[in-house]
Amino acid sequence: MNPAAFSDTCERILREVGRVLVGQDELAEQVLAAILARGHVLIEGVPGLGKTLLVRTLARVLGCESKRIQFTPDLMPTDVTGGNVFNQRTQSFDFVPGPVFTQLLLADEINRAPAKTQSALLEAMQEGRVTTDGQARALPRPFFVVATQNPVESQGTYPLPEAQLDRFLLKVEVSYPSAEVEKRILQSHVAGFDASALEAAGLQQIVTAAEVEVMQRSLNEVRVDEAILDYIVDVVGRTRAHRSIELGASPRASIALVAGARAGAAMRGRDFVIPDDVKALAPAVLRHRIILAADAEFEGQSPDLCVKEVLDEAKVPRSAA
């Protein structure tokens, strides 16, 4: 797929999503970038900001099958992956697939489930398969997880383990909409929009799941200059040396940054990555992959602030300054 066609398709997808999801253009763009980069997205925000609506809308526009798991404290791993159930007729155990067997999985409020259940998703997210009773079963392609979580300070939540967090390509933070956007949301509801009945909204499918895979593969043709790789290594390396960060980002973060930047470049109609692509995506890629030092937390530092400091210090390649 040539860059112009890629960009045009993405624009059409985002325009279609924007018809339903008002005022969350950046969120939709980042989630689409993650999907195209074969990554998973963690969306953090208080309830009621349209996280679920975004996933349902994307599934429809991308022509993917989608399922939703509402994570609760008593959710068991087999509720996610599925398990063997005794079939009385055949007198044998049959595998009943769980909701993870889908193309676009919405893991709603993922931090409400205990770590054991959260970890049930690890293999699915990393390798695209599920192993039960020693038997591995492949998940349908393409496969993305879009998880949502409430801020960890909320009551009754379990922080996601670092290993699980690292599996998410991006962590996107959603904040309250502006008054103007909120008014537009109200206007669309007054005009008859019902979030529970997307069919009535007349959403069009822009691409098929197969075409999404083609788009994913075409990202391999996006050129990443060596200077850009140096820049990414520099940025990620600086998170490990930052005085406020106890645990810096892993090499998986560097890989995620490359993949995300490639997707970002292609979405903007380019067949090469520029430093802006990296810089734009760095906060979303790095914020959940670093752990702050105790005293930095005490001082009111945040991961985003640290990433900003890192970006402010890292020298952009080919800078004219």
Added chain:
Amino acid sequence: MRAPRWLLGASVALVLVGAGAPAAAADARSVLADRRFGFCHDERYPLTEGEAAWCPLLPAADPICPAFRAACLAPRAEFDGPPGAVAARRKGAPTAGGGEGRREGARRGPAGGRDDRRSADADTSASEGADKAPEDEPEPELEPGALGAFAHALVWLIVGGMIVVLLAQLRGGGGRRRPPPRAAEEDAEAPGGPLVAPPVDAAELGVDGLLGRAEAHLRAGELEAAIADAHAALLHRLAERERIRLHPSLTNGDHVRALRGDPPLQDDLRRVVRVVERVHFGHAPIVRADAEGLLGQVRSAMSKIAGVLLLLWTGLACDDAPSYPWSHSPSGAAGVLELLRDRGLEVDYRLETLDALDPAGPSPIVVDGAELSEREWSALLDHVRGGGRALLAGFGDDLPSELEITPKARAGAQMPPLADDLVPGRALVIPGDRGLASTHEGAVVLRADADGVAYGVRIRLGDGLLVVLADDRLLTNGALAIPDNGEVLVGLVSALGDRVELVEGGVRDLAIEGGADDPFEAVARAHLTPAILQLLALALLLFLWRGAHFGRPQDPPPPSRRRFAEHVQALARHYERAGARRHALRLYAGWAMERIVERHGGGVGGGAPRGLHRLARRIAARTGQDETAVMRLLAEAQHAQSAPDDDHRGDAEDLRVLRELGDLVDPPAKRGERGER
């Protein structure tokens, strides 16, 4: 250096063309046809009170100055230049004709009811035909002297304040200078530096140098280097104008976003960076057209930057009122000089004193504002006695007594030709009441009113000839608007010879006195006081609005760990003074337990002791510590959270619990890795 030569060449060519053209005899009408003589072409031209004295004398039919009569009804001028009236031109103020490229004032149209009132006054004055207004009416001048001591103090206060702020900023900036970022050092040391010219090149070459080098690279076929230099030139120009900030961590996208307030320039930069990024990071081959197109875009963007600045400057410098040069006003002498020159006379300004007049040199025409010294009077009279010729205009009582000429009031403006006139058959019309009476032997009256009061007298002095006029109105542009005045003037001046020199106050002040004695006088002479006060006020407003931006922008100093430590120490001292040792321990133990549970997973659910046991077991397994010791510490922390404030275990014991909890939350090994104690 090319422009002046070109200009000189063009001037010479024009002169030659002018010399070669057929000499058509110019008259006042053709001279005043020039649009620069605004009073002849603009019916809203703001006249001064003194200039309005010409109004009742202007011909209704076939006027030489078509708009002059209508301008008489227009509101009077706000003073923004030399005093308007001829007699009011005194030392320190530029005089008629003193402009003409040398020292020009300008006038502007008035505003509001005040002008209507002044217009009415002018009508009254004009109807009376009086010429007393110029001397009696002080023109409103905005000069430091006129503003008084307070203005002086205010100006010095502002200037002094700005200097102090500047010095403080420079000193502060130097004191807080941050060491260069580590990244920059690393990159400088890194092999295979960036393709673009390094910053030191940009600083040394400057924007024009970079652009020149880009063109040189282009000619040499080094396309990538040409593009890099052109890109750097544009960014540095934008940075110079403070439209963007240059920093190694900023991307092209950041620069484009910084121009959000200027969409055309933003589009230009966006187009440029697209090409640059394709060259730097893309895999398409670079072609010559790319580099040439980019250079064109850079030049276009740079011209827009300059255009915006020019527009801003013009906006600040101009207002909507038309402005006219003083030399081309009715009180100026540009038209007179042009008429005389067109008639073949060589006319110049005298830039020296009259101490050493050459008998064979040009004849001086001395006007009232020249204020001659005793020596100069003496030299002038000697020059005449020695066979020279001179014309004195408007000296009244200041004339040397030996000339035996005294002022006398004239009754009428109309002065018909006399029998032995230099210009036969031509009447002279001059407003005002200034006349002359002469008892000098052999004095010849050149023009006189109906009562015989002379306006001009010619006397012989020794071997020479001296012409004395009651005032210098005849030597102004306004006089040329009356039929025949021009011809009388030409005849009068021609009698002095082919070469004359105009000696007048403004030019003499500049040429002879040199510069002003102090800055205020210089400002006053240049009539820049309002502009400077406005600029100072603008600078003050800018300072209040944006703060002081002097020197290179610098990042704020990085947050210091010491600040946090000091904060903790201060808080601890506060607790100590308040005797809240247990309270502090309770708070810290609560926070530490939360962190420990978070780090090591699980919780203390299922009953506190069981939960603590599990937690202690996990911690011991992970850290290799003794499980019993960990359990004891956790139990002490748990106890500290619920113990009352009066549960005194002793300072040393509490401190030990605090430290051990701290080690559990932040192991000493990790602190060591971070270089902390």
